Amino acid sequence: MNESKASLLIADDHVLFSEGIISMLRDTYHFSGLVTDGKQVMNAILERKPALILLDINVPNIDGLELAKLIKSNFAEVRIIFLTMYNEGKFVDQAQKLKVDGYMLKHSTKEELILAIDKVLSGGKYFDPKLNLEKTNLHQTDYFVKKFLLTPREVEIIRLIKKGASSGQIAEALHLSEETVRSHRKNIHFKLGVSKVSELIEFANANGL
Known part of the structure; x- marks a missing residue:
């Protein structure tokens, strides 16, 4: 996947974090853009046609869980990896129910992110092994x-x-x-x-x- 420069879109209101991800991975992937508002995500996918979206759960106006549902309904070909701070079983469980393709924590290393992205772009699933799968009340x-x-x-x-x-x-x-x-x-x-x-x-x- 690295040689083809797959197109990625980031949806996250943490601009400094997202710019860091783009800088870290720009030699490996093509980034078609950064979206900081949930309301802009669907149009951005329509216009930029990314192969994969790195999506935060905590996105302004439309949260990441609702966005994942909309993306899966309208753009079934677009892969979704949640890239989030939430290391809680209830969110992982919801992500799996929505059939997202991956779930990674924001403190993941460059190598871990590349592993996850490549696995998902190849048609697989990748959930961070460090995830806490115990559900809260x-x-x-x-x-x-x-x-x-x-x-x-x-x-x-x-x-x-x-x-x-x-x-x-x-x-x-x-x-x-x-x-x-x-x-x-x-x-x-x-x-x-x-x-x-x-x-x-x-x-x-x-x-x-």
């Missing part, structure tokens, strides 16, 4: 998220806080500025009615997050 988590009006990004940040990550580490992991992370943290504390990190962690644990 989906109903409890969904109830918690809806009740407190949390966004997917806020949920990501809460889970990183639970792991002991600082604002700087969260910013690096999610390819955001520290100022943006601090703003998210302020919103999280306001929505949950907590003032301390220990209270936030206790609250999240109690609600299955």
Whole structure:
């Protein structure tokens, strides 16, 4: 596959991360573009005709799971690899139900990504061996998220806080500025009615997050 320079499209609002992927893999594949808004994805596929799309789950306006369903319905020939921070069984399970072609974590190495992309372009499936396939309590988590009006990004940040990550580490992991992370943290504390990190962690644990 490497010699034919297969055409890839990236759909992800983490621009710095995506530009890094393009820079790292441009000698191996042709990148037909970067889309940062879910509403633009279908038109981008129609216009640029990629062989494969690297799709984040957390995409603005139309999330990656819904996009995968639309792509499979309208562009069956386009291969889909989720490239995401979400290492959770419930998302992997949903991806498999949608019949996506691959699922990779964003901290994968160049060699791991090439292995996955080539396998999928050859007609196979590739799911990151590092994936955590244990399912969380989906109903409890969904109830918690809806009740407190949390966004997917806020949920990501809460889970990183639970792991002991600082604002700087969260910013690096999610390819955001520290100022943006601090703003998210302020919103999280306001929505949950907590003032301390220990209270936030206790609250999240109690609600299955």
